[in-house]
Amino acid sequence: MQYTNGYPRHIEQSRYECLLFDVDDTLYPLSSGLSAKCTKNIQEYMVNKLGIKESKVQKMCSQLYKDYGTTMAGLHALGYEFDDDDYHSFVHGTLPYEYLKPDLVLRSLLHGLPISKVIFSNANEAHVAEVVGRLGLEDCFDDVICFESLNPKTQTSTDTHPESHNGSIGSSSRKSPIVCKPFENAFQQAFKMANINPHKTLFFDDNIRNIQTAKDMGLSTVLVGSSQRKRGVDYALESIHHIKEVVPELRQIIVSTSKY
Secondary structure (H helix, E strand, O other), X not given: OOEEOOEXXXXXXXXXXXXXXXXXXXXXXXHHOHHHHHHHHHHHHHHXXXXXXXXXXXXXXXXXXXHHOOHHHHHHHOOOOOOXXXXXXXXXXXXXXXXXXXXXXXXXXXHOOOOEEEEEOXXXXXXXXXXXXXXXXXXOOOEEEOHHHHOOHHHOOOOOOOOOOOOOOOOOOOOOOOOOOOOHHHHHHHHHHOOOOHHHEEEEEOOHHHHHHHHHOOOEEEEEOOOOOOOOOOEEEOOHHHHHHHOHHHHHHHHHHHOO
């Protein structure tokens, strides 16, 4: 039998060359509580650091996320001036990371796949590193694309076009002043940075908007955290642990690899 990179050559001919993963609520479940605490911290930042009325922040936070991809991007779009590092430090600084435990099942699954594996997250580098470290997955990925990757220092906040602070937010088609999912430019940058062929890539994310953009750009998609198929969703699974049960191509790779 012929081998390539230590694996039987037929395995290298899989439909996929790359697995592209979101982090939050994808590599770990929503039930961990991190996302709820993160949302609370964002709202506290808006009140304590930006002086927004507490009665407005919940609705405003949700609408900005919808319109601009992230609340942070929306705040910049409305003209609020703040340091991105300070924002990330405040929002992620008190997250209950201790709720995340080493995930030996996921680690085994990832190491059993002879395919490039890349992280693609809107979060900042420190947060991604903390999460991946807590899960025990530090050596499972070939590349990490995150906030700093997509938004070099010279391109953040200073290039925005401020809008009114009156809390009025327009349609969801507004362009985000920060490069982030679910917008196509974020995916395009990710493809270039990690040398990704979207037509041979499987994308895992818990956000349906991110999934739908990915599908429109040629990726195969897996919605994580739900069993319901929607537009743009090729596969849906309740947990990232169900990869091999839901995606036949990956199951075959895992089984074939385990024989050698």
